[in-house]
Amino acid sequence: MPLSAYLTLAAILFSIGLFGVITRRNTVGILLGVELMLNAVNINLVAFSRFHDTEVGMVFTLFAICITVAEVALGLALVILIFRSRKTAIADHVDWLKG
Amino acid sequence: MMNDPIALVLLAVLAPMAAFLLIAVVFPLRRAGRPAAMVSILAVLTSLVSAIRAWQLAGSVPEPIRAIWDWLPSEHGAFATVGVLIDPQSTLMLILVTLVATLVQIYSLEYLHTEPPAALGRYYAYQSLFVFSMMGVVIAPNLLQLFICWELVGVCSYLLIGFWYRKPEAARAALKAFWTTKAGDVGLLIGIVLIYRLAGTFDLLELRQIIESHGLDVTGLGLITFCLYLGAMGKSAQFPLHVWLPDAMEGPTPVSALIHAATMVTAGVYLLVRTDFLFAQTPDVLALVAWVGGITALMAAILACVQTDIKRVLAYSTVSQLGYMMTAIGAGFAGAGFLHLLTHGVFKALLFLGAGAVIHAVHSNEMKDMGGLFRKLPQVGIVFIIGTLSLAGVPLFAGFASKEEVLGATLAGGFMGPFLMLLTAAFLTAFYMFRVVFVVFFGPPKAGAGHGHAANHAANHAANHAANHADDHGDDHGKVHHSGGDPGFLMAGPLWTLALIALAIGGYFTLNHPESEFVLPGWLTPVAVLVALGGILLAFLTYERQAVSADALASAFGPIRRAALAKFWVDDLFEAMYRRLLLGLARVIGWTDRYIVDGVLNVISAWTLDGGDALRRIQTGRVGDYIFALAAGLLVLMFWMGGSF
Amino acid sequence: MNPEVLGFWILAATLIGSALGVVLTKNLFHSVLWLALSLVSTAGIFLLLDAEFLAAVQVLLYAGGVITVVVFAIVVTEKLVGETISHTSKRLAGGGIVAAGIVAMVASVISRADVAILRPEATAEATRSIGLLLLTKYLLPFELLAILLLAGLIAASYFARPED
Numbered sequence: 001m002p003l004s005a006y007l008t009l010a011a012i013l014f015s016i017g018l019f020g021v022i023t024r025r026n027t028v029g030i031l032l033g034v035e036l037m038l039n040a041v042n043i044n045l046v047a048f049s050r051f052h053d054t055e056v057g058m059v060f061t062l063f064a065i066c067i068t069v070a071e072v073a074l075g076l077a078l079v080i081l082i083f084r085s086r087k088t089a090i091a092d093h094v095d096w097l098k099g
Numbered sequence: 100m101m102n103d104p105i106a107l108v109l110l111a112v113l114a115p116m117a118a119f120l121l122i123a124v125v126f127p128l129r130r131a132g133r134p135a136a137m138v139s140i141l142a143v144l145t146s147l148v149s150a151i152r153a154w155q156l157a158g159s160v161p162e163p164i165r166a167i168w169d170w171l172p173s174e175h176g177a178f179a180t181v182g183v184l185i186d187p188q189s190t191l192m193l194i195l196v197t198l199v200a201t202l203v204q205i206y207s208l209e210y211l212h213t214e215p216p217a218a219l220g221r222y223y224a225y226q227s228l229f230v231f232s233m234m235g236v237v238i239a240p241n242l243l244q245l246f247i248c249w250e251l252v253g254v255c256s257y258l259l260i261g262f263w264y265r266k267p268e269a270a271r272a273a274l275k276a277f278w279t280t281k282a283g284d285v286g287l288l289i290g291i292v293l294i295y296r297l298a299g300t301f302d303l304l305e306l307r308q309i310i311e312s313h314g315l316d317v318t319g320l321g322l323i324t325f326c327l328y329l330g331a332m333g334k335s336a337q338f339p340l341h342v343w344l345p346d347a348m349e350g351p352t353p354v355s356a357l358i359h360a361a362t363m364v365t366a367g368v369y370l371l372v373r374t375d376f377l378f379a380q381t382p383d384v385l386a387l388v389a390w391v392g393g394i395t396a397l398m399a400a401i402l403a404c405v406q407t408d409i410k411r412v413l414a415y416s417t418v419s420q421l422g423y424m425m426t427a428i429g430a431g432f433a434g435a436g437f438l439h440l441l442t443h444g445v446f447k448a449l450l451f452l453g454a455g456a457v458i459h460a461v462h463s464n465e466m467k468d469m470g471g472l473f474r475k476l477p478q479v480g481i482v483f484i485i486g487t488l489s490l491a492g493v494p495l496f497a498g499f500a501s502k503e504e505v506l507g508a509t510l511a512g513g514f515m516g517p518f519l520m521l522l523t524a525a526f527l528t529a530f531y532m533f534r535v536v537f538v539v540f541f542g543p544p545k546a547g548a549g550h551g552h553a554a555n556h557a558a559n560h561a562a563n564h565a566a567n568h569a570d571d572h573g574d575d576h577g578k579v580h581h582s583g584g585d586p587g588f589l590m591a592g593p594l595w596t597l598a599l600i601a602l603a604i605g606g607y608f609t610l611n612h613p614e615s616e617f618v619l620p621g622w623l624t625p626v627a628v629l630v631a632l633g634g635i636l637l638a639f640l641t642y643e644r645q646a647v648s649a650d651a652l653a654s655a656f657g658p659i660r661r662a663a664l665a666k667f668w669v670d671d672l673f674e675a676m677y678r679r680l681l682l683g684l685a686r687v688i689g690w691t692d693r694y695i696v697d698g699v700l701n702v703i704s705a706w707t708l709d710g711g712d713a714l715r716r717i718q719t720g721r722v723g724d725y726i727f728a729l730a731a732g733l734l735v736l737m738f739w740m741g742g743s744f
Numbered sequence: 745m746n747p748e749v750l751g752f753w754i755l756a757a758t759l760i761g762s763a764l765g766v767v768l769t770k771n772l773f774h775s776v777l778w779l780a781l782s783l784v785s786t787a788g789i790f791l792l793l794d795a796e797f798l799a800a801v802q803v804l805l806y807a808g809g810v811i812t813v814v815v816f817a818i819v820v821t822e823k824l825v826g827e828t829i830s831h832t833s834k835r836l837a838g839g840g841i842v843a844a845g846i847v848a849m850v851a852s853v854i855s856r857a858d859v860a861i862l863r864p865e866a867t868a869e870a871t872r873s874i875g876l877l878l879l880t881k882y883l884l885p886f887e888l889l890a891i892l893l894l895a896g897l898i899a900a901s902y903f904a905r906p907e908d
């Protein structure tokens with residue numbers, strides 16, 4: 001398959017994830033959407049890395065995966081904290097910074 | 100130094116300035132009153148002596164003497180200079196100014212003796228400043244210095260007219276004088292700027308040189324001379340800017356004698372005399388000057404006939420005589436106008452000071468409170484009649500020759516209309532002045548005649564005043580009894596001095612006719628004398644003998660009389676212009692400012708606030724909205740960067 | 745047909761289908777399961793791209809670790825048993841338009857771009873070179889990553905500590 005196929009696949013995946021982030025009410029649901037977006041980015045990186053005959057992209061992807069893991073852990077810890085203090089896990093209820 | 104005209108003139112001009120500074124700065128001196136008066140009188144006396152000597156020296160050299168110092172620098176030499184210009188004209192004017200100023204200041208010592216010392220000090224400070232500024236105008240070598248001193252003269256007149264500032268009429272009169280002359284001064288300033296633009300210099304001698312060597316394009320000169328004339332109109336009370344002079348009588352009488360008879364009002368005439376070479380190039384403007392002068396002379400004479408306040412009569416008389424001077428200048432013979440300026444200064448000051456003595460005795464300005472005062476105030480009566488005869492133009496008295504010169508000049512210039520106006524005014528002048536004499540000094544005494552001043556020592560001094568210049572009147576006898584009778588030495592002295600000068604001038608000119616540039620027609624002198632005598636006769640018949648009824652005379656000229664009582668509605672015209680035009684315009688501008696200018700700002704600020712309120716709603720606080728906005732923005736950005744489907 | 749092409753289409757369909765499942769399912773737990781499927785499909789794509797090591801890492805970390813953590817978070821913050829949480833949102837239309845727009849834009853850019861068609865020769869050395877790079881050229885980021893993970897670990901355990 002040509003490179004453009006992989007890139008298009010990644011783009012579709014990215015926008016599905018974006019749609020999820022925008023529309024999900026539950027905070028954890030938003031995080032799942034973010035996961036999808038990051039996944040798409042990783043596919044992009046690996047595809048470019050393979051088609052340009054270099055391993056640097058894969059190293060980059062490795063780092064991205066690790067950082068994503070850390071980020072998810074922390075994000076969920078925050079969700080738990082908010083749930084504990086305000087008894088809600090719905091993102092739209094967290095609007096105390098509104099103007 | 101007694102042979103250096105420049106040093107003498109500088110001394111003359113700067114001595115009163117030094118007196119003013121001293122009195123103004125050293126508070127104890129001013130608050131003490133009489134010592135400040137002494138300082139001022141000493142200074143102006145010094146000026147008088149220096150001026151006389153300078154005149155003697157100036158008359159002996161053919162060319163004017165000029166001494167100037169650089170003041171404002173510029174690339175091509177000095178932009179503005181200060182200095183003195185000494186020639187027979189300016190030194191003669193200096194003598195008039197300092198002479199009248201000295202006599203007035205001495206006279207004021209007694210006239211204002213009831214003033215508190217602090218006020219007296221203030222008065223003499225103003226007097227010194229005025230003398231300095233008037234002399235500044237007289238010896239100014241360039242138009243810029245002239246203008247600055249001219250404005251200073253205006254300020255001093257405001258200060259002196261409004262001397263009794265607690266009186267509302269006095270304050271208003273001072274303001275009116277200031278504003279009316281200011282209207283003319285705008286013209287003067289414009290004229291000065293224009294002539295600088297045209298000729299590149301302010302200096303009078305240089306301008307004369309340029310004009311006489313035909314180095315100037317004279318097409319723009321008409322506007323310039325008209326603007327200069329506007330300034331003269333204001334200060335010299337020509338129609339219609341004459342309205343301030345009668346009201347200015349609210350000031351103390353010595354002030355009127357100094358400012359509104361001999362010096363400040365003559366500044367306008369003097370200006371035209373100094374710049375006659377400019378006006379000679381614009382005959383149209385000169386014609387205007389002549390006609391306005393004639394109208395002023397006649398109108399003021401009519402107005403003087405219906406006045407009941409003695410000072411108002413004299414004020415309108417001054418306006419009328421100023422019209423005479425201007426007409427002579429307009430006819431092209433500035434010398435005749437200048438001569439009349441000099442003689443008028445002497446006898447009008449005399450008349451004012453005499454009126455002051457009467458007012459001081461009677462404690463009222465109104466002629467209905469006066470009558471039969473010749474018995475009580477014989478000296479005052481004599482000097483007043485001398486002054487009146489001079490003003491009426493009777494031979495052997497001062498005004499005779501100069502009035503004749505003016506009439507002859509008007510004829511020689513070909514201005515028949517103004518000539519007839521002047522002739523009529525001469526008749527009226529004799530009439531209304533002798534009306535004053537007969538009503539005030541003769542006829543039945545009125546109940547309100549108060550007590551006059553002490554027994555006079557003036558008889559002794561009459562012999563001393565035979566000379567042509569003032570002696571030292573500084574010694575104050577200190578004993579002034581108030582037991583009815585002629586005024587004391589300090590007031591009588593100046594009166595007699597002026598009276599004798601008037602007689603001397605009159606006698607001299609009657610016997611040696613002044614040189615004139617034109618030929619007097621033979622019939623002019625008899626006609627003029629007849630006109631004067633006719634006026635005197637009419638006044639005699641009406642007011643002394645009661646042979647002609649004053650009421651019948653009044654009703655004979657009914658409409659004119661009514662118009663005269665309303666001051667020909669000139670004041671009303673100015674007031675209407677102010678109220679309707681100026682205030683109306685101000686209201687319109689105010690409305691525009693409030694609703695349009697401010698309105699625009701208020702609308703913009705209101706929109707800003709409302710916009711801010713609306714935009715605030717974007718901050719919902721919800722992450723989902725923010726991310727949506729982010730994504731939408733990303734899409735827009737992608738489009739903008741050249742993407743398309 | 746080329747096995748690679750066939751594999752690609754199957755994996756692509758699975759991936760996109762499970763992604764749609766993640767965002768469209770009402771039940772949160774079901775979303776997580778769909779996510780697990782999509783992560784595994786991604787690992788398959790990596791295999792297609794000859795990135796074996798990354799496929800392994802993907803399965804280990806993502807499908808193993810992340811899913812576990814998310815499940816626990818859901819357990820803590822939501823009652824799963826007997827309750828279906830409504831997840832309708834007001835931004836469906838807007839979000840749909842924006843997402844569709846973005847994908848259209850990117851796809852058009854890709855189609856117009858000059859990208860390679862054929863892949864170069866595959867070597868069996870990919871994993872080896874990754875390891876070499878990690879320990880030589882990219883050693884510093886590698887170590888920093890370790891610190892980052894440590895920091896994240898400490899922070900997460902602090903945040904999620906039991907209340908006293």
